[in-house]
Every structure is written in structure tokens, then in C-alpha cells.
Amino acid sequence: MKDSKQQERRGKLAECAAACFCAKGIADTAIADIAEASGYGEATIYRYFSNKENLIMECGINFWKMAGEAFEALAREGSYREKTGIGQVEALLVLTQEIFEKHRSMFRFLHELDGYLASRRVESGLLSEYEAQVDRAKPLLCEAIEKGKRDGTIQCTAHTQELYYTLTHTVLSLLQKMAGFGNLLPGDRLVEEGCRIRLLRRLLLAGLREKDPGTDLEA
Numbered sequence: 501m502k503d504s505k506q507q508e509r510r511g512k513l514a515e516c517a518a519a520c521f522c523a524k525g526i527a528d529t530a531i532a533d534i535a536e537a538s539g540y541g542e543a544t545i546y547r548y549f550s551n552k553e554n555l556i557m558e559c560g561i562n563f564w565k566m567a568g569e570a571f572e573a574l575a576r577e578g579s580y581r582e583k584t585g586i587g588q589v590e591a592l593l594v595l596t597q598e599i600f601e602k603h604r605s606m607f608r609f610l611h612e613l614d615g616y617l618a619s620r621r622v623e624s625g626l627l628s629e630y631e632a633q634v635d636r637a638k639p640l641l642c643e644a645i646e647k648g649k650r651d652g653t654i655q656c657t658a659h660t661q662e663l664y665y666t667l668t669h670t671v672l673s674l675l676q677k678m679a680g681f682g683n684l685l686p687g688d689r690l691v692e693e694g695c696r697i698r699l700l701r702r703l704l705l706a707g708l709r710e711k712d713p714g715t716d717l718e719a
Contacts (some may be wrong), residue, residue, distance in 0.1 A: 509544075509548070513538050516538035517555050522608060525612060531546070553620070557622065563606050564633035568633060568637055585651050586653035586709060589667075589705065594701070600675045600697070641668070648708065654708045654709065670700070670704065
């Protein structure tokens with residue numbers, strides 16, 4: 501019972517911290533802000549998270565864990581398993597858009613987190629745990645790509661891992677851009693965000709369907 505209550509309190513603190521980071525930004529959020537939002541004292545926060553860095557990483561890990569569970573739930577559906585390889589890839593990309601639309605502010609947080617990780621030497625254990633959650637959907641997307649290669653719906657001959665990282669980094673970059681600085685310039689408002697996401701999805705799927713020309717991709 502005690503462990504359950506502790507986990508519940510830890511979860512609430514991380515949830516409040518994520519809301520603060522999304523609202524004020526990582527750099528401008530102090531532990532005092534999180535204490536005020538959560539209703540717990542700063543000492544309690546430090547009891548569960550030894551420093552701000554650990555709390556930041558916990559927020560990132562929790563988000564990707566949630567996303568990973570959503571992808572895994574989709575993959576268990578019978579209708580998903582019956583799809584062709586390219587159909588499964590499309591279903592995963594559609595779900596990614598749905599997650600973005602529900603948790604837009606977290607993608608802004610992830611954009612900041614990338615910069616945070618680039619500027620600091622994060623504890624290796626935390627970084628490994630974060631990466632594990634980021635790549636939680638990797639087996640599903642790779643399996644979908646491999647299925648598509650077998651059933652002929654994916655003609656691109658690039659290595660599956662190359663396709664995985666290219667697809668995910670391209671989509672995530674657009675989502676983080678829109679969440680972080682999507683309307684920075686007047687021209688950014690000329691195309692509706694949903695349209696941009698759908699168009700990118702169509703372009704990526706078309707690229708997977710297209711048979712590679714005889715030229716070397718590395719050229």
C-alpha cells in the first residue's frame with residue numbers, strides 16, 4: 501500500500517512538472533513552481549527526484565511510455581493485423597498525428613528537451629531509459645516495413661532500419677516544429693497544420709511504394 505501511494509505521488513509530481521515545463525519552458529520552470537502547482541513542498545519533490553534533471557527526464561520517459569502503449573494497443577487490434585505492410589505503416593503514422601493533436605504541448609516540451617540533452621551530459625542510465633521508451637514503437641514499425649517488403653506494398657529497397665529512422669525523424673521534426681515555433685513567420689500560417697501532416701504522410705507512403713531507381717541512394 502505504501503509503495504502504491506508513493507508511486508501515485510511520484511506520478512502526480514511528474515504530471516504537474518510536465519504541465520509546468522509545457523507552460524513556462526524547461527529553463528524558466530523552477531522547482532518552486534512545481535511545488536506550487538502540485539501542492540507538495542520542495543523537500544518532497546527532492547525526496548522523489550534528486551534534482552531538476554531527473555524530473556525533466558521522468559517527464560520525457562512518461563510521455564514516450566504513454567505513446568508506446570498506444571502504439572502497442574493499436575498493433576493488437578485484429579483490423580491492424582489484417583492490413584498490408586504499407587497499411588500498417590499508414591495506421592501508425594495516423595496514430596502519431598492523433599497523439600500530437602491530443603498532446604501538442606508535450607511536443608513543444610520534447611523540442612526543448614532535445615536542446616537540453618544536447619547541451620548537458622545526462623546520467624547514462626536516464627538517457628538509456630529515455631531512448632528505450634522513444635524506440636518503443638520501433639519493432640512495430642520495422643515489422644510493418646518488413647511485411648510490406650514481403651507482400652509487395654513497399655517497393656523501396658533501403659534497409660528497414662534506415663527507413664525507420666528516416667520516417668520517424670522526419671515526422672517528429674515537423675510535429676516539434678509546429679508545436680514549438682509553428683507560426684513564427686507569416687508564411688507558416690498559409691498551410692493548415694493538419695494539411696501539412698497529411699501531405700507529409702502521403703509523400704512518405706508514396707516514397708515507400710515507389711521502386712528504387714537504378715541510382716545509388718548514397719550518391
